Every structure is written in structure tokens, then in C-alpha cells.
Amino acid sequence: MCNVIIYSRRIIFSRLICLAAVTAAFRAKRLLLLLRRRVGLNAASVQDGRAQLGGSRSALGLCPVGRSFLFILTFVVDVVVTHSPPRSASPLPLHDNTRAIPFAVDRKQRTRVTIATAVNTPPTTMVLLNPTRGNRIRGLLQLAACACVCVCGGQVQSQRAGGGNRDAPVVNIRRQGAVSGVEVPLNKIGHRAWTYLGIPFAKPPIGNLRFAPPEVDPPPAWSGVLAGNAHKPACIPDPPVRPHPVHRLFATITPSPVKISEDCLYLNVYRPEGVVPEEKFPVMVWFHPGDFHWGTPIYWDASVLAARHKVIVVTTAYRLNILGFYTDNTAEASGNWGLLDQAAALDWVQRNIDSFGGSTQNVTVFGQGAGAVSVGLHLVSPMSRDKFNRAISMSGNALLRTAVTAPDDPEAVLDALADKFNCFRNTLTGCLRNVDAEALVKGGGSLIRWGPVVDGPALTGNGTAAAGRREPFLPDAPAALMDDGRFAAVPHMIGYNRMEDAFDSFDGVNGGGEGITKDRFEALVREGVVEEDEDDRRARQLRRLQQQQTTATVAPTGETVGGLSDGGGGLGGAIEDEANCTLDVDFVVDTVVLRYARQTDDPETLRRNYVIMAANKAYGATGHRVAGYVSRLNATYVYRYEYKLRATKALPAAAEWMDAPHGAELPVVWGVPYWPSASAIDWTAADRRMSDTAMALWTNFARHADPAHRSAGVNVRWDEYEPRNPRAMVLDKVPNMSLPDQEPEFWNEYYPKVLAVALQCCANRTAESSATAVFAAGGPGPATLVALVLVVLWTSSSLVAGWPSPMA
Template identity: 55%
Template sequence: MWFSLLILLVYLSNSGGQRILIRDAPPVTIRRQGVTSGVEVTLSKIGHRAWMYLGLPFAQPPVGNLRFAPPNVDPLPAWSGIRNGSVHMPSCMQDPQMLHNRNRVFEALMPNLQIRMSEDCLYLNVYRPEGAIPDEKFPVMVWFHPGDFHSGSPSLWDASVLAAKQKVIVVTTAYRLNIFGFYSDSSSEASGNWGLLDQVAALDWVNQNIDSFGGSSQNVTIFGQGSGAVCVGLHTLSPLSRGKFQRAISMGGNVLQRIAITTFDTETVLEMLADNVTCFRNTLTGCLKNIVAEELYKQGGMLTHWGPVVDAVALANGSRDPFLPDEPGILMAADGLNPAAHMIGFNHMEEAYELYDKVDAVESIGVTRDRFENLIREMVDEEQLPGGQLAPMIASEENCTLNVDFVLETVIFRYGYQANDPENLRGNYVKLATNKKYGSTAFRMAIFTSKRSPTYMYRFEYKLRTTKVLVVPEWIDAAHMMELPFVWGMPFWTNLQNIDWSSADRRMSENMMNMWTNFARFSNPTFKGFTVKWEEFKGISPKVMVLDKNLNLSFPDQEYNFWADYYPKVLNVAMQCCQNVTTDGASISSLSLVFLIFVPLLLYSFPIDLIHISASW
């Protein structure tokens, strides 16, 4: 035991962790597995203690013949004696540099962060408040980490403050990533979605065992950010996840985004992979199971964007039930959602750092008119690629041509009308990119979910005040992932001694933790402790809570409808296919296009000032 405590102390000192070791937490007996120890930690900034139980296996190691297979949970890993629950187990296979690149906040907080990796990685961590268990037991929140399905680790997400301060149990779980988690050869032998099936296994473990830790298996909330939020959405649609949770929170990502389902030329990728690892294509899957994990990642981990797939096609032979029977949008439209209350949201400037990284001198001089138009042209061109909105039409028709200039002019009319100032164009581009990718898809998802279950939508606009955490450019407020320090209570982490968090940041974190756990406990984010009432999102009267220094319930931006409803019509009109470009033998004229697009766009974009615009036209 002394050796394990030494390891824990070394881990804390290396990671910049927040905890101060006091004593062992009470041991817990886990059914069919054994007894685990835990650690009690003190959180001096909030005056509470938490018990944490780390590195608990929820499936057999996914190695050898279990690589590219559903997690094996029968039997669960078992042990004799008392298992050491004081240290994190290795993270799943990935590129450590990618982990750093995708986590600006963590890179700023813990620049020397190091993680261990192994293919044997199916472990979860349980954080709970110290002390007696309430009669109704603690609500449970299960976290799916972000990382674009290629990177991430549960060990980054210390839930001690969230659990202890809010009196909830938080479970952070690993799941297989990149080629290990999402390899598919489009057959029943390797149908894909292994990482998602790992999450199902973790939810099963929670349902069967969380009561041993004081949690309620009837009060489970799944929550995630980025690709973790996509996972949340996929579980709300999967028949394999039905009944395993009661609430769902999607933050800065959702299942209707383009990244939710991976699309690539499967045969081309598999041929390349076979060449890289010197395997025959017709025996590739079996051959891959015999390759050392590090070599497999090196040769195939970044070969394509591995991610979720509709596995029902590969499993049409009925060998087992699919995780995802169809495309998310189709399932939602067919009322295929699992029963669960929803909280869905995004950040005001999700795409700000994408622009920051893409455009030179964007901070100092903004975005020129030419660059603004080129960025939109690139966006429109991507609609024709796999996963783009026009990809299905292109696949089903021959000799289709997109009038890119027509779509470009429509979007510019919406976002660049009479705007030439580089700073304004910079803001307009971030706004359109954010609302296209995040806002409109979150809005569409809320429309679907609100028909079946209580739904709450938010837009996070708060700008981090504590500059020692991350120096945020003046023109950026709430970029991608910037809500996470507040949800996870980082201003109250004890061992971040070099950071003097502002009182405003601490208050914002208090509010965010209260809202998230109110939702987990009551299915209502402002049920307790708030004077502002967060009204449910309803299709006939949609309301969005703006999360800033002052909370403000408002109606959604018109931008959401523009991208969700109007933009697809623009693309359809601009897509000219052989059998669709004529009406009674005559080509659609430019004047017809004007009436189809620009006249409604005037009414849509500028309903109040239409007379002025008509005169200027």
C-alpha cells in the first residue's frame, strides 16, 4: 500500500493535480469482481472531501482476438484481495501530441502533462462525496471525454470538486479510439463502433454496480463535449443504450453534425492499410489482430478519420444487434429517440480558434474581403465531399455540377452585405461557421428531442477573465472547449497554486456546476438556487438560455433557421444534375434563381428594413 501511495503522490506532483492525500477511503465490494480500495482527498478551496476509486475494469482487456470485437464482459475481470484504487490506469492508444494540440486549456494549466498508454485500457473512475448516502442515493453523471474520436483520456477529468461540492457521483470512462475503436471492413467480422460499444459496457457496469458506491442506477445522466457530445447523441438513438440512462447533456457538439458519422472510401483505405502492414486484403482483419499495438497505430491510426458508422448494414446477417440502425437524422425524424431529458448547447464562438489557426495575422488585422470570400468558397466546396450535404445527391446522380458562385453570393449576401471592415468580416465569419456547424444542428436536435422529452438549449458566451489560465485574444469570447473549466469547477481546484482565479470566474463556475447538476438531479437546470427560470425548449416557442455573467433567456437567432432550413434549399437549387436542370425542356433561368433565392432571402434576412433595401437595389 505504501508503494501505491507513493505512486499517487508522484502522479499528483507531475500532473499539477489539485488533491491533498489524507487517508484511504472506505473499501467497496463490487459484485462479481472483488473489493477495491479508494482515496479520500481534501479540497481546501471548497471545504469538502471526496472519495475516489480509480482504475476499475469494466470489461476484459480488448487485446488479441478481442481487438476489433465488442467488449467482453462475461465474465468481468475479477481479483482476490483488495484492488489498488488509488491510481489511474493507462489511457487508450493514441498520439500524445494530438492530445496536447486538441486541449488548449489543459495545455495551459498543465503544460507538462504526461499520460501512459496501453491497448489494455477499458477502465473507469468513480468520484463521490464523502460521508453518508442519502435515502434517494446520489445522482450519477457519466462523462464521455472529447478528442475527435482519436485522442483523450478520462484521467484528465478530475471530478473531485464537481462530486464533492454538488453531491453527485461522477464516473469518467475510457473507450477505444482511432483505429482501435472504430476500424471497420464493412462486414460482420468487423462492423466497427467498438469505442461506442465500450461506452455501452461502461453504462451496464454503472447500472449494475453504482449502488455499491451510493449512486442511483435510476438517476443516470450521460454528458460529453465535442466528440463526447456526439457519443451522447448516438446513445440517445441506439437500441443498445435504451433504458441505461435518464438524462443527456450535449456540450459543444451534437449527433446531427457532419462529424457524427464517418464517411470515407472504405476499400481505398483498407487497401492502403493492408499495404502499410504487409497483410493480404482478403485476410486483413485477422492479420491486424496479430500486429503489435504501437505498430498498428503508427501504420493505421491516422490513415483516415476513424469514427462512428451505421453498422446495421454490416450486421444485416443478424449475427448481433447493431449499435446504430440508420443515419442519426433519419432515426430522429422517425421518432427513434430513447426516452431521456436533454440539455443541448454550444459556445458563442466555437470556430474562433479554427480561424485563428487557419488565417495569418487574423488577430491583428482581421479577415480581408478576399480572404472572407475564399473561406466561404472552401466551405461550399466541402459540401460535395463525402459527408457533405450534397454527397448523397452526387452519389445517386450522374453529371451533377454545383454552381458554387451562386451559393457563395447567397451566403455573402447574408453575412457580408455592405461589410468590408476586416474586423467585422472576422466576426461575421466566426458567426456563420459556428452557427452552421454547431448552432443550427443543436437547434434541429432540440426540435426533435423536445417533441418527446423535456429539452433545454443554451448558448455559452462568457469570456474567461483569468488570463493566467489561457491568454484569450481580445476579439474572442467563448471558443470551443472554453465552457469546460467552469463545468468542472477548475477555479476551485486546490493545487493550481499559480493561478489566481477572478471572483467572476468562480461565480460562473458555481452557476454552471449548479445548473448541470440540477439537470442531473431534477431534469431542470434552474430548479434550485436560481431566480432566473430556464424555460423548456418548445418547437412552437423555442427559448435559448444565454450563459454569461448575467443569465438571459432569449429567442433563438434567425441564423439557426437559415442554416437548418434555407441553406439546404439554396444548395438544392444550385446543384444542377442532368435530369433536374430543365422544366418542360427549358433550363432554369437566372431570373428564376433570383426569385427562388434572393427575394425570399431579403424577406428572411431583413424583414424590418425591406423598404430601404428594395430602394437600394
């Protein structure tokens, strides 16, 4: 609303004149918007000599021109017309935060007309002081002032409570409607961003749409202009008992409390202000972390990333936990709803991002943790082909042992759900659709870790596809799909942090405050590495027996049990899946200890070595496997993040010895040292330089498919990945290429062979008698000893040959 107050002897007449001008301006503006909407004009389709963001031409074209005209005209009149002090009429007092600006001087009446604008108030409020008998010049100037301020200011006035931000231009979204945004000033970097928050990309997944693919046709539509100035509620989470310190950081610097709802399928668009370049902006679509159980796009403010590096960033919500990944192993509910939400968001980007100035031919998907696993699964999913052009995986990939959920007994899980919510087993899915959403998340989360599943076509006994089943998102185990070359061969940037699981391994519960002994090191290897792999092997045995009983078809390298499948990771198929097998756990533990702890007894060194070893096995080795697949077909870049934040308030839970735990790269990649909401944190100059480097590398890759492209002024050399020469970019205070990394070879090539030797299989005996026979002689057999010697020789020779130490 434009408030114009005229004080004079003829106050009524002056108000009527200005009111008529204001009314005419608003009517013209509304008519223009209506006309543009009717004829289907939108932002990216208007190209008349230069690309413009459409929907509100006055905000981009008329405002600067109107303001310039107003100031120039004011200056000319002030110079040409004789200045004289105002008549002795007492001026009206101004508010403390108001400043008076000379506007025009009446030559005959020797009276100065002044405009008072409140410094901290919206630009649509104007007070005209002391006008007297109007002449033609003063009348025209008053009308011009009213029209310019109301038309221009009305378009850019902020709708954010408590902020001085202005409106971003209105954008028309095909088949949905118009949406307004907010212009966000970023004083620390000298740029502004336009943000459009809370745009629906699918109908609310409630009622019969719970446990169903997102409904996007027709897309959600609205009348009028949707206010994109606030986030919509987050998807209902099932948060961990102890939130990760990095996520606590982002939750702390999020300005407002996060509301939750089952109606949560909304996305947010962040883009640079101003004119769209001829080639349009690169687009980056973010999948947030949270173990598929919690998390929200609300934490991830991309204003700095978008404004500084001229990219469009889209952050999207997706359903989580049981609401996002429930499956009953039938065509009715085959699972992966959260991944289908992500695919629907990518479809929305392909249909509509050009309206915001983005290029549909240059879309990068990127994510961290569960978001990076999502990126990896989209790479191998046939449903996501041609929806993106590049991929960035941060601390996660589709080959992680936890990437795909495979419960030991899926039927037992469904029986437990039926009992918990008083449902009949044969109508379980329909019954659960009527359970309160928050109660369902709380009750269902205690039964199983819900997550992605292999939802390949369920087959009947005669091998025909089950009737009514939708196209699968994940038709086979990720490893099998990559082995067969069934993945999107787009340029890929992938990496991990050197101390990924430092918080989880040593958090006061597992000890390690002053370091660990060698006995503790061996116990951690036994519990967290070898026995975990043995549990995976036994789980595969059980699923194979279940498949044989249900006549389900066995996939080449991953077993499908009515929609729940082995992830195809773990031991890589090197172990025989015989029913009567026993693993020589002690031998495998000794082999790992020999590699990582034989040269030291220092407690702090042993603690550091264990954390780095765990990161190498879980994230580094699998990441290098993915890089090996993709690099055969397209450019691939691998990094290892090692920078330790200097800001003590950023991650207060991080011990001094932790340099780069899981998530430590997120504040620098997202430019958090420049966020207005994070200004209370003691960021150092080194933190800001690291953030500058990381933002440039990530957006460079999105723009050029080359993170070290020279056009952005990045002065680093980052070579493409070569499987025979597995080097990585070490992201530290001074980024540099590493020496060839031997850790991927150890975990991907030699460790499975050690397991194969340590596994004793006797098909004609029970497991107990097999174990007795194997260890009756008091230790491992000759084959085991030979394998041990080979590992020792390989480790020693690699070090002698100049390869770096595993702890280098």
C-alpha cells in the same frame, strides 16, 4: 503498518502489551472484512437506520466514535487526576514537525504520559513518551490508544505518494472484488471527495479481443483489495499536430504523466464523502472529447464537482482511432468498438453504482465534442436504451456532418491498410490483430479519419441478414432514426459556444490577426461552407453508385455501404442525388455573404461574423434540430455559452477578440478554478462565480431534470425549448434567456432551399455539358434570381419584425 513505540523502564513488557492489542485489532478488522465479503454485504445494501457506505464499517462508524472516546477520556483523566510535572527523567527529543499531547497523569507516580503525533505524518504513527510503572488506568488507556489509532488510522491512511490524503472506505463490487479509494481534501470549497480510480469494466481488448465488442461476462475479477488510488493507462491516442489550447490546459494541470496502453478499459468513480442520502446520489457519466482519436478520462478530475454538489461522477475510457473504430464491412469487424466500450461502461454503472451510493434510476450521460457526439449516438442507439435517464450534449450532437464517418471509397482504405502492414486482403482483420498497437495507430491514422459508422445489418442480395452479425449499435443514419422517432426521449440539455471554431479558423495559418477583408470572408465561405456541402453531395452520389453495383440496400435517408454510411446530416435531403448535377457555388456564396456581411466592411467585425456564422451552421442549427425532436416528447433546454475567461493563464493562446471558442466552457463546468492543481492560474472572482453557476446548472439538471431548479439556490430563469419560439439560455457573466433565435431557421429551412435552387440537374447530359448549358447565358437563371429575392426579403422582414441580428 501501525508503528507504536513505547519508552520506559519496562519497555519490553509495554511493547508486548501494545503489540498484542494491535494484532488483535487488525485480526478483528480482517475477520470483519472477510465476513462481510463472504455474506455479500456491500455499500448500498446496508441500511440500518441510515444508509452507510459499506466495505469498511470501522472507517465510517468506529473511527469517529473511537476518536471521540479517546479525547473525552483523556480530558476526564486530565481533570480528575491531579496534574503534576513529570519525573526528572529527561524526555526524548521530538522531531521538528511533531507535537506533544498530554494524555494521562499517574496519580501515584506523579508522572505524565504523553503521546507525540507527527503533524505531517500518517495518523497511524504514535510515540508514547515516558511511561513508568503501569497501573490499571494507564494500561487501559494505552491499549485504547493503540487500538483506536491502529484500527481507525489504518483504515484512512493515504496510499497516494507524496500526499496527506486518507483512504476512502473499501467498496465491494459484485462479481469483481473489493476496491479501496482515496479521500481528497478540497480546502478551497471546504469539502472532501472519495475517489476510486482504475476500476476495470471489461477485459483487456488485446489479441483476439482487438476489433471486437468489449468482453464483460464474466467481468474482470481480482482477489484481495484493489488499490483504487491511481489512474490506469490511457487508450493509445493519435494526437493532432497542434493540440487544442483547452486540452493543453487540462494536460498541464494533470499531476502526473499519462501512460498509454491498449489495455485501457478502466473507469473512475468520484463521490462525496460521508453518508449516502436516502434517495442516493445522482450519477453523471462523462464521455471525454478528442475527435474519437485522442483524449483520456485522466484529465477530468471530478472531485470538486462531486464533493460540492453531491453527485457521483464516473469518467470512462473508450478505444480510439483505428483501435476503436476499424471496420472491414463484414460481420467479423463491423466497427464502433469505442461506442460499445461506452455502452459497456453504462452497463457497469447500472450493475454497480449503487455500491458507491449512486442511484441507477438517475443516471445522466454528458460529454463535450466527440463526447457530445457519443451522447447523441447513444440517444438513437437501440443498444443504449434504458441505460441512462438524462443527457447533456456540449458542443456536439449526432447530426453534425462529421458525427458519422463515411469514406468515399471504403474498399480503397482497406486495400491501403493491407499494403501498409503487409497483410493479405482476405485475411486483413486477423492480420491487423497481430500488428503492434502503437504502429497500427500511427500507420492507420494517416489513411482516414476513423470514427462512428452506421453498422446496420449487412444484407445479402436476397435481403436476408448476414449470418453471425451482432446487433448493430447504429442501425441507420442518426437523422433517419430521429425522423422515425427511434431515439431515447429523455430530458435533454444541449448547447454550443458562440465562437466554436475560432482557434481552427484563425490560428496564424488562415490569417485574421487584424481581421479579414470582405474578399477573404467570401473565400472562407466558399471553402469552408459551400464547397464542403458540395463535396458531401458528390460523396453521396459516389456511394449511391457503389451501392447499386454491390446491390446493397439503401436506407431511407442515409446510405449504407457494408457498414460505412452517410451521416444523414448536411443538406437534409433537400438536394436531388442525380449523377449529372452542378451547383452554382457563386450564388450560394452570395446568399450567405448577403446575410452575414452586407452591412459592414470592418475587418474585425467580418472576422467575428464569420466565426459566429460557422458556429451557428455547424453546432447551433444541428443542436436546435435535435432539441426540436426531443422537445416534442420531453423537457429540453438549449444554451449558448458566451462567457470569456478573465484568467489570462488559462487559455494563453486565445486572442483578445475570442470570447467563447470550442471548449471554453469546460474549465467552469468542471470547477477548475477550485482544483488544487490549478491554483497557479490567475482565476478571478468572476471566473469563480461563473464556475459556481455552471456547476450548479449542470448538476441541477442531473438531479432534477431542470437546470434552474430552485433547490440549489440558482437564481436564473431557464425556459424549456419550444421549436416555434427557439430561445436559448445565454451563459455569460449574467445568464439570461435570449430572444427567439432566427439562425436555426436560416440554416435548417432556408439554406437547403437555396442549395436546391442553385443545383442544376440534367439527367440526360454529362456534368460538363450541364455546366455549360447552365452558365452559357452568363449567370443564374430566373429560378435562382427568384430564390435570391426571397432570401433577401426573408432576411429583411425578420429584422424588421424585431428578430435579432445574426451577430447579436
